[in-house]
Amino acid sequence: MVISMYVDDRQPERIKTSEDLGKLVRKFRQSQKMTQMDILGLANTGNRFIVELEQGKPTLQLQKVLDVLDLLGLEVIIQKKGSL
Amino acid sequence: MVISMYVDDRQPERIKTSEDLGKLVRKFRQSQKMTQMDILGLANTGNRFIVELEQGKPTLQLQKVLDVLDLLGLEVIIQKKGSL
DNA sequence: GAAGATTATTACTGATCGGTAATTTTTAAT
DNA sequence: ATTAAAAATTACCGATCAGTAATAATCTTC
Numbered sequence: 001m002v003i004s005m006y007v008d009d010r011q012p013e014r015i016k017t018s019e020d021l022g023k024l025v026r027k028f029r030q031s032q033k034m035t036q037m038d039i040l041g042l043a044n045t046g047n048r049f050i051v052e053l054e055q056g057k058p059t060l061q062l063q064k065v066l067d068v069l070d071l072l073g074l075e076v077i078i079q080k081k082g083s084l
Numbered sequence: 085m086v087i088s089m090y091v092d093d094r095q096p097e098r099i100k101t102s103e104d105l106g107k108l109v110r111k112f113r114q115s116q117k118m119t120q121m122d123i124l125g126l127a128n129t130g131n132r133f134i135v136e137l138e139q140g141k142p143t144l145q146l147q148k149v150l151d152v153l154d155l156l157g158l159e160v161i162i163q164k165k166g167s168l
Numbered sequence: 169g170a171a172g173a174t175t176a177t178t179a180c181t182g183a184t185c186g187g188t189a190a191t192t193t194t195t196a197a198t
Numbered sequence: 199a200t201t202a203a204a205a206a207t208t209a210c211c212g213a214t215c216a217g218t219a220a221t222a223a224t225c226t227t228c
Contacts, residue, residue: 012163016154018147024162035204046187051206059185059215062149063102063142069162070100077161078108078153079096119174130217135176143185143215 012077019056021065026054028072042071096161103140105149110138112156126155 015021029039036050043049045064053060053068069076099105113123120134127133129148137144137152153160 012161012167015150015160015162017150021146021162036206037204046189047205048186048188048207052186055206057185058147059145061143061185061215062105062146064186065146066099066101073165074162075165075167076099077096077163078099078105078158079161081157081159083096083159121174130219131175132177132216132218136216139176141215145185145215148216 017056018058018060022054022056025068025072028074029054032072039068039071043068101140102142102144106138106140109152109156112158113138116156123152123155127152 013020013024015024029036036047036054039050040047043064045068049060049064050068053065066076097104097108099108113120120131120138123134124131127148129152133144133148134152137149150160
Protein backbone atom coordinates (compact mmCIF):
# COMPACT_ATOMS: atom_id res chain seq x y z
CA MET A 1 0.00 0.00 0.00
CA VAL A 2 1.26 3.41 -0.92
CA ILE A 3 1.09 5.85 1.92
CA SER A 4 2.58 8.80 0.15
CA MET A 5 4.32 9.49 -3.06
CA TYR A 6 7.03 12.00 -3.73
CA VAL A 7 6.91 13.45 -7.18
CA ASP A 8 10.01 15.50 -7.53
CA ASP A 9 9.10 18.02 -10.15
CA ARG A 10 11.65 20.55 -9.18
CA GLN A 11 12.45 22.95 -11.97
CA PRO A 12 15.68 22.61 -13.87
CA GLU A 13 18.23 24.68 -12.06
CA ARG A 14 20.80 27.07 -13.38
CA ILE A 15 24.24 26.38 -11.95
CA LYS A 16 26.73 29.17 -11.84
CA THR A 17 28.93 28.21 -8.94
CA SER A 18 30.10 25.10 -7.21
CA GLU A 19 27.99 26.24 -4.30
CA ASP A 20 24.87 26.22 -6.40
CA LEU A 21 25.74 22.71 -7.39
CA GLY A 22 26.36 21.57 -3.85
CA LYS A 23 23.02 22.82 -2.65
CA LEU A 24 21.25 21.20 -5.52
CA VAL A 25 22.92 17.86 -4.96
CA ARG A 26 22.05 17.87 -1.32
CA LYS A 27 18.45 18.84 -1.89
CA PHE A 28 18.08 16.23 -4.53
CA ARG A 29 19.74 13.49 -2.55
CA GLN A 30 17.45 14.21 0.35
CA SER A 31 14.39 14.30 -1.84
CA GLN A 32 15.36 10.79 -2.88
CA LYS A 33 15.76 9.80 0.73
CA MET A 34 19.33 8.77 0.20
CA THR A 35 22.22 9.10 2.57
CA GLN A 36 25.71 10.13 1.58
CA MET A 37 26.72 6.56 2.17
CA ASP A 38 24.24 5.36 -0.39
CA ILE A 39 26.06 7.42 -2.94
CA LEU A 40 29.48 6.25 -1.85
CA GLY A 41 28.36 2.76 -2.63
CA LEU A 42 27.54 3.65 -6.21
CA ALA A 43 30.37 5.98 -7.09
CA ASN A 44 33.93 4.88 -6.55
CA THR A 45 34.69 7.56 -4.07
CA GLY A 46 35.16 8.21 -0.40
CA ASN A 47 32.91 10.09 1.95
CA ARG A 48 35.13 13.07 1.67
CA PHE A 49 34.26 13.73 -1.91
CA ILE A 50 30.53 13.76 -1.34
CA VAL A 51 30.82 15.98 1.68
CA GLU A 52 32.93 18.43 -0.24
CA LEU A 53 30.64 18.31 -3.23
CA GLU A 54 27.62 19.20 -1.16
CA GLN A 55 29.60 21.92 0.54
CA GLY A 56 30.37 23.48 -2.80
CA LYS A 57 34.10 23.01 -2.95
CA PRO A 58 35.23 24.82 -6.06
CA THR A 59 38.19 22.65 -6.94
CA LEU A 60 36.52 19.31 -7.31
CA GLN A 61 37.44 17.38 -10.38
CA LEU A 62 35.06 17.76 -13.24
CA GLN A 63 34.62 14.15 -14.26
CA LYS A 64 33.97 12.96 -10.74
CA VAL A 65 31.24 15.51 -10.39
CA LEU A 66 29.68 14.48 -13.68
CA ASP A 67 29.81 10.86 -12.59
CA VAL A 68 27.99 11.51 -9.35
CA LEU A 69 25.32 13.57 -11.05
CA ASP A 70 24.77 10.79 -13.53
CA LEU A 71 24.49 8.22 -10.78
CA LEU A 72 21.92 10.36 -9.06
CA GLY A 73 19.83 10.39 -12.19
CA LEU A 74 20.56 13.99 -13.06
CA GLU A 75 21.65 15.34 -16.39
CA VAL A 76 23.71 18.34 -17.29
CA ILE A 77 22.59 20.58 -20.09
CA ILE A 78 24.54 23.45 -21.56
CA GLN A 79 22.88 26.09 -23.62
CA LYS A 80 23.23 29.67 -24.65
CA LYS A 81 22.29 32.07 -21.92
CA GLY A 82 18.77 33.22 -22.15
CA SER A 83 17.58 30.35 -24.28
CA LEU A 84 14.04 29.81 -23.18
CA MET B 85 26.64 46.93 -43.74
CA VAL B 86 25.97 43.43 -42.54
CA ILE B 87 27.35 40.84 -44.88
CA SER B 88 26.30 37.80 -42.97
CA MET B 89 24.86 37.00 -39.64
CA TYR B 90 25.47 33.95 -37.53
CA VAL B 91 22.50 32.89 -35.50
CA ASP B 92 23.73 30.15 -33.29
CA ASP B 93 20.64 28.18 -32.55
CA ARG B 94 22.40 25.03 -31.61
CA GLN B 95 20.29 22.78 -29.45
CA PRO B 96 21.03 22.53 -25.76
CA GLU B 97 23.51 19.72 -25.32
CA ARG B 98 23.60 16.95 -22.79
CA ILE B 99 26.99 16.66 -21.13
CA LYS B 100 27.99 13.37 -19.68
CA THR B 101 31.74 13.47 -19.88
CA SER B 102 34.50 16.01 -19.86
CA GLU B 103 35.03 15.10 -23.47
CA ASP B 104 31.50 16.08 -24.36
CA LEU B 105 32.16 19.37 -22.69
CA GLY B 106 35.44 19.94 -24.47
CA LYS B 107 33.91 19.40 -27.85
CA LEU B 108 31.05 21.70 -27.07
CA VAL B 109 33.31 24.47 -25.86
CA ARG B 110 35.46 24.29 -28.93
CA LYS B 111 32.54 24.26 -31.31
CA PHE B 112 30.94 27.14 -29.53
CA ARG B 113 34.10 29.19 -29.33
CA GLN B 114 34.63 28.78 -33.02
CA SER B 115 31.05 29.63 -33.82
CA GLN B 116 31.71 32.89 -32.04
CA LYS B 117 34.87 33.38 -34.03
CA MET B 118 36.95 33.59 -30.92
CA THR B 119 40.46 32.34 -30.42
CA GLN B 120 41.67 30.62 -27.31
CA MET B 121 43.58 33.76 -26.54
CA ASP B 122 40.41 35.78 -26.52
CA ILE B 123 39.22 33.60 -23.69
CA LEU B 124 42.46 33.81 -21.79
CA GLY B 125 42.00 37.52 -21.70
CA LEU B 126 38.64 37.20 -20.00
CA ALA B 127 39.25 34.36 -17.60
CA ASN B 128 42.13 34.48 -15.19
CA THR B 129 43.85 31.49 -16.61
CA GLY B 130 46.72 30.39 -18.80
CA ASN B 131 46.53 28.90 -22.25
CA ARG B 132 47.06 25.51 -20.82
CA PHE B 133 43.73 25.44 -19.12
CA ILE B 134 41.77 26.25 -22.24
CA VAL B 135 43.65 23.71 -24.29
CA GLU B 136 43.00 21.05 -21.72
CA LEU B 137 39.38 22.01 -21.37
CA GLU B 138 38.78 21.66 -25.08
CA GLN B 139 40.64 18.38 -25.05
CA GLY B 140 38.31 17.04 -22.42
CA LYS B 141 40.68 16.64 -19.54
CA PRO B 142 38.66 14.95 -16.80
CA THR B 143 40.41 16.43 -13.81
CA LEU B 144 39.85 20.10 -14.44
CA GLN B 145 38.64 22.07 -11.49
CA LEU B 146 34.91 22.57 -11.39
CA GLN B 147 34.73 26.26 -10.67
CA LYS B 148 37.20 27.20 -13.36
CA VAL B 149 35.14 25.33 -15.87
CA LEU B 150 31.98 27.06 -14.72
CA ASP B 151 33.71 30.41 -14.97
CA VAL B 152 34.79 29.86 -18.53
CA LEU B 153 31.35 28.68 -19.58
CA ASP B 154 29.85 31.77 -18.03
CA LEU B 155 32.30 34.01 -19.80
CA LEU B 156 31.43 32.39 -23.08
CA GLY B 157 27.78 33.17 -22.51
CA LEU B 158 26.76 29.63 -21.78
CA GLU B 159 24.68 28.43 -18.90
CA VAL B 160 24.61 25.12 -17.11
CA ILE B 161 21.31 23.52 -16.30
CA ILE B 162 20.78 20.45 -14.19
CA GLN B 163 17.58 18.51 -14.30
CA LYS B 164 16.22 15.09 -13.73
CA LYS B 165 17.03 12.69 -16.49
CA GLY B 166 14.34 12.43 -19.06
CA SER B 167 12.74 15.74 -18.20
CA LEU B 168 11.40 16.98 -21.49
C1' DG C 169 55.59 27.32 -49.87
C1' DA C 170 56.42 31.28 -46.71
C1' DA C 171 54.78 34.03 -43.08
C1' DG C 172 51.88 34.74 -39.45
C1' DA C 173 48.43 33.35 -36.47
C1' DT C 174 46.61 29.84 -33.69
C1' DT C 175 46.92 25.82 -31.02
C1' DA C 176 49.59 22.29 -28.55
C1' DT C 177 53.39 20.57 -25.85
C1' DT C 178 56.96 20.66 -22.50
C1' DA C 179 59.63 21.40 -18.17
C1' DC C 180 59.53 23.48 -13.84
C1' DT C 181 57.17 24.02 -9.48
C1' DG C 182 54.25 25.26 -5.41
C1' DA C 183 49.83 24.16 -4.07
C1' DT C 184 46.35 21.03 -3.38
C1' DC C 185 43.23 17.01 -4.52
C1' DG C 186 41.15 13.10 -2.60
C1' DG C 187 41.36 8.09 -0.82
C1' DT C 188 41.50 6.01 3.64
C1' DA C 189 40.22 5.43 8.19
C1' DA C 190 39.62 7.10 12.60
C1' DT C 191 37.31 10.52 15.37
C1' DT C 192 34.09 14.08 16.32
C1' DT C 193 29.97 16.57 15.66
C1' DT C 194 25.31 16.95 14.32
C1' DT C 195 20.77 15.25 13.49
C1' DA C 196 16.74 12.40 14.28
C1' DA C 197 13.77 9.33 16.71
C1' DT C 198 11.74 7.33 20.67
C1' DA D 199 17.84 12.73 27.62
C1' DT D 200 19.68 8.43 25.21
C1' DT D 201 21.06 6.30 21.55
C1' DA D 202 21.94 5.34 16.93
C1' DA D 203 22.46 7.03 12.37
C1' DA D 204 24.24 10.41 9.44
C1' DA D 205 27.38 13.92 8.33
C1' DA D 206 31.69 16.39 9.00
C1' DT D 207 36.46 16.81 10.26
C1' DT D 208 41.14 15.43 10.68
C1' DA D 209 45.84 13.64 9.62
C1' DC D 210 48.57 11.24 6.47
C1' DC D 211 50.38 11.28 1.88
C1' DG D 212 51.11 9.99 -3.09
C1' DA D 213 49.52 11.89 -7.22
C1' DT D 214 48.62 15.62 -9.98
C1' DC D 215 46.67 20.37 -11.07
C1' DA D 216 47.63 24.55 -13.35
C1' DG D 217 50.40 29.02 -13.90
C1' DT D 218 54.28 30.49 -16.52
C1' DA D 219 56.99 30.86 -20.37
C1' DA D 220 59.41 29.00 -23.97
C1' DT D 221 59.20 26.00 -27.91
C1' DA D 222 57.02 23.21 -31.29
C1' DA D 223 53.46 21.91 -34.23
C1' DT D 224 49.51 22.95 -36.97
C1' DC D 225 46.48 25.62 -39.65
C1' DT D 226 45.43 29.74 -42.84
C1' DT D 227 45.90 32.76 -46.35
C1' DC D 228 48.16 34.90 -49.84
